[in-house]
Amino acid sequence: MAATCPTNQSKEENTLVQAEQTWAKALEKHDSDVVSCLMAEEFQDTDSNGELHDRTQALAHIPQRPAYSNRLENVRARVYGDFAFVRGLNKVVDSSGKLLAQVRFTDVFVYRDGRWQAVAGQETLVTKKAP
16 A cells, blocks of 8 residues: 655744654555555655665665664754755664664655655764774
8 A cells, every 4th residue: 555645834943843754654554555655756865885775766675675773863953945965873783782783864855745855865883983
């Protein structure tokens, strides 16, 4: 069943922060319909390995994702008219609560058709600094 994409979304920053939370939870549930509403047709992502994925590739990968939880922290949005970006930290944890990875992300959005749509994403794996 296809998700009904939101319309008449607010252009306020908290709407984008909530969109990121929705995205993270949809990934946990392997819900590519919800994620598809968040991505523009021209979406491009650079993952933490430096690999580029278009929207079709990103959506196709969702059902194959491991069963991990996403805990978003320090999520901040900035809006400039019909353009916005969101930055945050995703702490990826397993079912026992063990931290598996920390991923810093930046997502770029445009406001189109009454809703925010991601056009680009970038993830960077956060590693501990050498002493």
